[in-house]
Every structure is written in structure tokens, then in C-alpha cells.
Amino acid sequence: MKHFDTIAAISTPNGLGAIGVIRVSGKDAISLVNNVFSGDLMKVDGYRMKYGRIIKAGKVLDEVVVGIFRAPNSFTREDVVEISCHGSPFILREVMELLVEQGIRPAEAGEFTQRAFLNGAMDLSQAEAVADLIASSSAASHRLAMNQLRGGISKELSQLRERLLNFVSLIELELDFGEEDVEFADRTQLEALIKEMLSQTGRLISSFQLGNALKQGVPTAIIGKPNAGKSTLLNALLQENRAIVSDIPGTTRDVIEDRMVIEGIEFRLMDTAGVRETTDTIEKEGVHRTLNIAQRSSLIMYIFDLHQESPEEAQAYVNSLQLPSSSRILYVGNKLDLMRMRGMHRGAVPQASTPGKGIILISAKEGSQLDNLKSRMVAEVNSFSEGQGDQALISNVRHLNALKKAHAALEDVERGMASGLSGDLLSIDIRTVLHYVGEITGEISTDEVLGNIFGKFCIGK
Numbered sequence: 001m002k003h004f005d006t007i008a009a010i011s012t013p014n015g016l017g018a019i020g021v022i023r024v025s026g027k028d029a030i031s032l033v034n035n036v037f038s039g040d041l042m043k044v045d046g047y048r049m050k051y052g053r054i055i056k057a058g059k060v061l062d063e064v065v066v067g068i069f070r071a072p073n074s075f076t077r078e079d080v081v082e083i084s085c086h087g088s089p090f091i092l093r094e095v096m097e098l099l100v101e102q103g104i105r106p107a108e109a110g111e112f113t114q115r116a117f118l119n120g121a122m123d124l125s126q127a128e129a130v131a132d133l134i135a136s137s138s139a140a141s142h143r144l145a146m147n148q149l150r151g152g153i154s155k156e157l158s159q160l161r162e163r164l165l166n167f168v169s170l171i172e173l174e175l176d177f178g179e180e181d182v183e184f185a186d187r188t189q190l191e192a193l194i195k196e197m198l199s200q201t202g203r204l205i206s207s208f209q210l211g212n213a214l215k216q217g218v219p220t221a222i223i224g225k226p227n228a229g230k231s232t233l234l235n236a237l238l239q240e241n242r243a244i245v246s247d248i249p250g251t252t253r254d255v256i257e258d259r260m261v262i263e264g265i266e267f268r269l270m271d272t273a274g275v276r277e278t279t280d281t282i283e284k285e286g287v288h289r290t291l292n293i294a295q296r297s298s299l300i301m302y303i304f305d306l307h308q309e310s311p312e313e314a315q316a317y318v319n320s321l322q323l324p325s326s327s328r329i330l331y332v333g334n335k336l337d338l339m340r341m342r343g344m345h346r347g348a349v350p351q352a353s354t355p356g357k358g359i360i361l362i363s364a365k366e367g368s369q370l371d372n373l374k375s376r377m378v379a380e381v382n383s384f385s386e387g388q389g390d391q392a393l394i395s396n397v398r399h400l401n402a403l404k405k406a407h408a409a410l411e412d413v414e415r416g417m418a419s420g421l422s423g424d425l426l427s428i429d430i431r432t433v434l435h436y437v438g439e440i441t442g443e444i445s446t447d448e449v450l451g452n453i454f455g456k457f458c459i460g461k
Contacts, residue, residue: 110457
């Protein structure tokens with residue numbers, strides 16, 4: 001069968017490097033690699049390295065160091081050999097061809113991690129965290145992936161699933177004694193468990209907004225009226241001329257997006273078209289896109305010209321946009337340099353705020369007070385995550401969909417118990433909950449689902 005083949009893949013990125021690694025896994029991994037190795041690997045203990053040469057057609061192809069990991073104490077829980085060659089693409093290809101000649105099959109995308117899952121080394125949510133860990137681009141996304149890899153979500157769900165499975169087993173046992181009117185499952189305890197699971201699944205569903213933002217980058221919309229300095233601010237934050245800056249209103253007509261990392265958190269900055277009434281068809285579409293992006297963003301920076309708009313007017317204007325109540329909005333008063341030059345128009349200029357309080361005053365043109373703005377951006381994300389504490393966050397859409405279905409099925413169970421639903425029908429609803437929770441951890445899976453998940457991995461992992 002396919003899952004019992006011995007497989008191999010180059011596990012280091014394409015291109016020149018000092019070292020290139022080829023990973024081999026399967027019951028014959030050690031003996032087949034030994035066929036092309038100058039020394040004897042069969043007697044090497046697990047977690048040992050051995051220096052030697054790879055021999056092809058009687059000639060030395062490369063000097064290598066080979067690592068031995070014996071089953072079940074390996075990533076895949078199979079015998080694993082890791083060959084560290086010199087990082088020449090030619091050498092790596094030649095070694096791979098040599099291994100294929102020995103009967104080793106080239107691995108498919110994600111096949112090593114899939115074997116780890118199939119052999120019980122990790123559950124499905126942990127396997128998915130491996131891909132997230134490889135793709136992590138900030139300290140926050142790295143922490144999120146590491147928490148999931150260590151079983152953060154699995155531990156929470158598996159314990160509840162096991163308790164619920166015990167209850168459904170007792171309910172189904174009652175059906176075998178239907179004529180005797182016995183009750184093995186304590187309905188009061190079951191009701192308490194259902195409430196606990198509803199609370200847990202509800203919290204995890206709510207955590208997706210933060211988890212996905214930390215994984216993908218916090219979507220941050222820079223909005224404001226024309227000529228408020230949105231593009232200048234984007235350029236100042238990125239320290240490059242990413243957006244065109246002009247005194248002509250309506251210069252920015254489409255969304256310009258870039259990324260930056262502040263204190264380990266990645267932000268997806270989106271410079272948008274100025275919000276105003278306009279008859280220009282293209283600019284009107286730009287305004288429409290701005291409002292749509294603001295609706296979907298986790299963080300909004302409303303930037304306003306201190307010379308043209310007071311803080312009170314800025315807040316009133318943002319309120320008129322009818323953004324979601326969950327929107328986190330930073331009010332950024334720009335052109336502080338002009339306010340000073342013009343004798344503090346509109347009265348005294350308000351003092352620059354401290355992180356977490358009031359309006360942030362900056363000069364995007366001069367790049368002043370940007371550290372204060374960055375601190376406030378980080379503070380907003382941290383305040384959003386404070387309610388989660390050390391609890392697991394979900395960042396995977398597949399998990400979110402399964403949790404929503406499990407939550408709906410739990411509500412069916414709760415309603416059924418309240419209405420005195422018979423044990424056989426109650427059992428069906430509980431089994432539905434178990435199914436969707438099991439989809440997350442992999443107790444319930446199909447080849448199609450596994451193929452979709454592991455097919456997105458890189459070759460060699």
C-alpha cells in the first residue's frame with residue numbers, strides 16, 4: 001500500500017546553500033540508504049549521526065553526515081534517515097535519483113506530516129499547525145502555531161468530546177433496557193456538560209477574528225477624507241515611497257496594501273481612497289471600496305487634518321459611517337507641523353496622547369510621533385487579546401466551520417433535553433456534535449479531506 005512505501009524528498013529550499021538535507025522515511029529507510037553509503041548504518045543507534053560517503057557507480061558522489069531516527073521515536077514514527085549533503089542542487093538531484101533507483105518513492109506534498117498523523121504522532125489540528133509554523137512571518141503567528149502544535153485546541157476539545165462520548169454511550173445503553181425504564185445517564189450532569197461545551201465552542205468561534213488576524217496579519221485600514229495624509233502616513237510607516245502623494249484630492253483611487261511587523265505583530269496596512277461625496281465614477285468606486293474594507297478590518301486608523309477638522313468633528317464623522325460596533329478605531333490627528341507653524345489653529349493643539357488614551361497627534365510628513373502611533377497599534381491588538389488570556393485561539397477556517405456546526409448541534413441537544421426528547425433522538429444529535437468535533441482533531445476524516453489539507457504542504461514536510 002501507498003502509506004507503507006519508503007519515501008524520500010529534498011527538505012531544504014531550492015537554490016545554492018552550504019547544506020542540503022534529504023529526508024527518507026519508511027520501514028526500509030535505513031537498509032536502502034545503507035546500500036549507497038560507504039559505512040554500515042544498520043548498527044547505528046537512533047539519534048546518532050554518522051559521517052561517510054554516498055557512492056554512485058563505484059565513485060564518491062559526496063561526503064555526507066547521516067542522521068538515524070529509529071521507529072517509533074521519529075517524526076513519522078517510522079525509521080527515518082536524514083542525509084546532510086553539500087548544498088549543490090546537482091548533488092541533491094543525483095542523491096535523490098540514486099535513492100529512487102534503490103526503490104524509494106519520491107514523497108508527495110506533506111506526506112511526512114501525513115504519516116505522522118496516520119501513525120498517531122499528532123492529531124489533525126496539530127498536523128495543520130506544522131504548515132502554519134513553516135509559514136509564520138511574525139512572532140505572533142509563530143506563537144499561535146506553536147500553541148496549536150502543542151495541542152492547545154486538541155486538549156480543550158478532546159476532554160469535552162470524551163465526556164460527551166461517555167454520556168451518549170450510557171444513553172444508547174438505556175435503549176437496550178427500554179422496557180425496564182432505567183436511566184444510566186444523569187440528565188442533570190449531561191445538561192451541565194452541554195452548557196460547558198456551548199460556552200467553550202462559542203469562545204473558540206469568537207477567537208477566530210483575533211487568531212486569523214495574528215496568523216494572516218492584522219487588517220488595518222487607513223481611512224480619512226481626501227488630503228488628510230493617508231498615503232504620506234503609509235509611506236512614513238513603511239519608510240519607503242509605496243503610495244503616490246499629491247495635493248490633488250482623489251489621487252488614491254484604489255487600495256494600496258503592504259505589511260509591517262511591530263513588536264512581533266504583523267499588520268496589513270491598507271491605504272484607501274479619501275472618503276467624500278463625488279460625481280467621479282472611478283473615485284466613487286474607490287470610496288465604496290474604502291468603506292467595505294473598513295467594515296472588514298480589525299483595526300481602523302482614521303487620519304484627519306488638524307488644520308481642517310477638530311477631534312470632535314472627526315469622531316462625529318466616523319460615527320456617521322456606521323462601522324461595526326466591534327471596530328477598533330484609532331483617531332490620528334495629522335499635520336501637527338502646520339498647526340505649529342500657523343499659530344495653533346482652532347485653539348491650542350491638544351497634547352500628544354500616551355499609548356491607550358485619546359487622540360494620537362503626528363506629522364506624517366516629518367515622521368514625528370510615529371513611535372507613539374505604533375505603540376497604540378500594538379496596544380489595541382493586545383487589549384483585544386487580553387480577554388483570551390492563555391486560552392487557545394483558532395485561526396483555521398476549517399476549524400471555524402466545524403465548530404459552528406458543532407455549536408448548532410449542541411443547541412439542538414439543549415433544546416431536545418428541555419422538551420423531553422426521547423433517548424434515541426437525543427443520541428442522534430449528540431453523535432452529530434461528536435462528528436464535527438472529531439473532524440477538527442481527525443478522529444473523523446476522509447481521504448478527500450486529508451488530501452486537501454496535506455496537499456497544501458511543501459514537498460519534504
